[in-house]
Structure formats: C-alpha cells, structure tokens
Amino acid sequence: MPEPAPEPTCETAPETTPEPALELRGITAGYDRREPVLREVSLTVGDGEAVGLLGPSGCGKSTLARVAALLHRPQAGTVRLAGRPAHGFHHRAPRELRTTVGVVFQQPRLAADPRLTLADLIAEPLRATGRRAEVRVRLPALAASVGLGGDLLARRPHEVSDGQLQRACLARALVLRPRLLVCDEMTAMLDASTTAALVAAVEEYRREHGTALLAVGHDRVLLERWCDRTVEFKTLLPR
C-alpha cells in the first residue's frame, strides 16, 4: 500500500503531537511464568479513541486491562501511556503515570471501600494526590455528570444499588482527568437501562475531555454500539 509522504512539520502545529493514549508492545503476562495468559500481545488505543476488546470468559482480556491500567506487571513487553513508558506497576507505578489512566471494574461491591461515603469514594484520588482543594469545585459537577444526586453522595456502598455504586466508581475513575479510561466489564452486572445510562455518561465525558477508552467485555452488540472499533482478543495472540 503506498504510504503518503509524511507531512513536513507545520509551524502552527500544537505543542505536542498526540501520542496514542495506550501502546502495548509484545506483552507477555500471567500468573504462572510457565503458562502466561498473554503472549506477545500488542494493542494501540489512539488519542481520544474508543476501542472495544471482545473475548470470552477466561481468555485473558481482564489481565490485559490490568496491564494497561498499570495494575499487573507483565513478564515482558512495554506499556506506554500517552507516549510515556511505564517502569513500575501496581503500587510501584509512578504517580504521574498512574494518574493518566482510570479504571472501572466489573464488580463495584468489590472495588469500593465499604467504609467510605460515595462522595469520599469519588474524591479520594484527589486527596491522595494532594489536590484536596479541587474536591469542592469538581465533585458536584462530576457526580451530576454520572447521574448521582446530592443525597446519594452522603451514603455508603451498602445503602445504594449496584448501578448507583458503579456510577460512583466511574466518577472516581474520571476524577483525575485521565487520558485513558479502562472499563473492564463495567456493565456486566447491570440492567439494560443502567448500562445505557452509564455508557451515555462515559460518552458525554469523553466528548468534553477527549479521553480515550479501552472497554473490555463480551457483549459484542454493546461494544460495537459503544466504541469506534472493536478488536477480537484472539486476534491479538500469535497464530
């Protein structure tokens, strides 16, 4: 295929050319060195792009999501977030990199600290990164954008439904304005209406902030409707 000649650098170019939000190169990862779940997997999510990753239960797609979110250290391969290579994972991930990616998990009951109110749950990343002052400014608007009204924010997880708690988890994942949002089966526990509402909230936020999305799931109809493109997990594995 003939490649178009690269454009000469334009004088009015923005200060940075947009790097892909996520670049996974040759990732080998798993829980047993002899039997890795992922073997030399590569995947790119462009700046502001929404990619749906499809695969059956147990295929390794959640492991890939965890690697992308710097929560699981791969045995080999490189992870770049917004162009910057990741050197540490999990609690060793450097803060400035960790804050470029937000994650929403499948089960809000397991993800959310049961002792925190929804307001504290959402605000915790701001407090943990020394941005306490932004809480009062950002929290009400962000909570409203995921559909959480004032009274709900004062409640704790056991006092709200799964759908409401997942809305709070989504707001928490977005509160640091990540470049990439990773949704690992975000709506698998939820009913059709709550699913549509959460997806609409993500899309509304992405339109405003240009956040890229890696949505992992098994619901083809949902991910095709939601994302710019979908990738079959099995096509990422070596033949």
Add this chain to the structure above:
Amino acid sequence: MTARLSVRELSVRFPLRGGRTVAAVTDVSFDLAPGECLALVGESGCGKSVLASALLGLLPGNARVRGAARLDGLDLLTAGEAVLARRVRGRRIALVPQSPASHLTPVRTVRSQLEETVRELTGARGPKLRGEAERAAERAAFPAGHLDRYPHQLSGGLAQRAATALALVGGAPLLIADEPTTGLDRDLVDRTVDELRRQVDAGHGLLLITHDLAAAERIADRVAVMYAGRVVELTGAAGFFGTPGPRHPYARGLLEALPERSFTPVPGMPPELDALPGGCAFAPRCDRATGACAAVPALTGARAGAVACHHAHSHAPEAADA
C-alpha cells in the same frame, strides 16, 4: 412433580432506624406451573432478589412479610425454619445462586461439596455416593475432569455450572435462579439458560430472576416486569419481546435501552424504596404521566397479559393472541 407456586399479595418491608421503612416488595401476585419458566425482570434494586429470599425463607430477621406464598399447599411464609431446612430448601425449592464464586466453599473441592449435598439430600453412601455426585455434575454439564478442583481454580462459567449442579441434586420441583448469568459471556449465558430450560422441559417450574433480557427472551414462557417492588406487567414472553411488545411504559423503556434497540436509558433513576412517591412509582420518569397517576394503578388484565398502568400502550385486539 406437581409443584405449583402461588404467590398472593406478597409484601416485604424492612424497618429502618428513624422510623423509615424500605418497601422492597409490594403486593406481588403470580402463579408458576410445573414445566413453566417465569422471568422476573427489572432494574437493579427493584426488589427481585428480596422476593426470592422471601420464598426461600432466607430474609433477614428484621423483615416484615405479608401475604401468602403456597407451594402445593405449604405456606412458605409461615413455615418454621425446621420445615424449611428439612423439607423445602434443596428438596422442593432449589436455588441457583447469583454469585457462584461466593456461594461455593472456597476451601473444599467441587467433588467434596457435591458429595456432601448428595449425601444430605439423597442419603447415598460409599461408592454410590461418588457415582451420584458425578452424575449430578454431568447433569449441569460440569466436566468430570474438574471435579477435584477448588472454586478459585474454576472459570466463572464452570463455577456457575458447579452451583447449578448442586441445585439440581435434590430434584426439587421448583427452581429459583437468582441472576444465574451475571458476569458470564454470551456463549455461557446461552448454555446456562439452555440447561435451565432443559430442567423446565423435564417438568420443573423455574423462576428466573434476571436483568439479562436476552437470557429471559431465550427461555421464558412468561415475563413479570418489576418496578419499585411491584409487578407492573405480567405477560407472555413471545408477545413481550416480539410483537406487539410490552404495554407498560417502563417495560417499553427497558427494552429500548438495549444496545440492539435504541440504546437510550429510561430517564432518571428508580425511586428509593424507603421513599416511594405516592401513586404510580414510575410516574416521575414517565412521558405518559397525568393526574390520574396519583393513584396506584392495579395490575389488571387476563392471565395472558396484565398491566398496572393508567396509560398502558394498547394492543390491537387481533394481535393479542397467545
């Protein structure tokens, strides 16, 4: 196996501190015949699982229950714990649980858990016990090669099948499946519900509690839509999912939220069950609401299709066949 479940005006209330009350289930009535699958669908937090717990006598101690739920003459709501434990659970009503990973004991293998259940429910001992447990696994399509694994060594789908195998051991005529497909991928959902459907075709009654409308469409004979603790529509599954479609505005909205359809959520959120609005609980979210909705609409209509709405979508009479 002639279990007919008959639920009449079942209500469940949880008193809270400060005098408030959670109205989890309100005036729910339905029948479930042998060889029939009734799907109970609705948004999370609408009271579906509380209803299941009420039928199994598994409500927490502070629950206040009214109404009746009879299974072949035995009132499940007034039966004592001894009766429920020795004669009902596992033997006449079996539960296929929502979250098999937490339902199974993590410290014992699937074989050990199956054998215990077989021993308790059938009295089998010795070599017969081993064979019965293996047959139970086979009935739920649980692979024999995985019987000696611990729950954490199973995928979500296999854990679900292990839980289903446990539920089927006692040959209970009534099965209650509480969100049996949550978190499973589509292939596994299909296999899980097809397995449940096989049990229905073998004469079991199945109450399928789910928010997965595709799963309900696949195996249900009838559908009950629950909203804010009440059944707002109870009708045949074919007409509900196909033509002429649901009659209640909420049921229509729920179907339209599917990504296969318009992918638009029902506006707003369900009301809090401890602060239900007077009148129709759906009125604040409903585009058909009028002054009439200040009165709670009764569930009216034939068994073939009942709806609780003052402004239900009407069906052309010729389209309302079974």
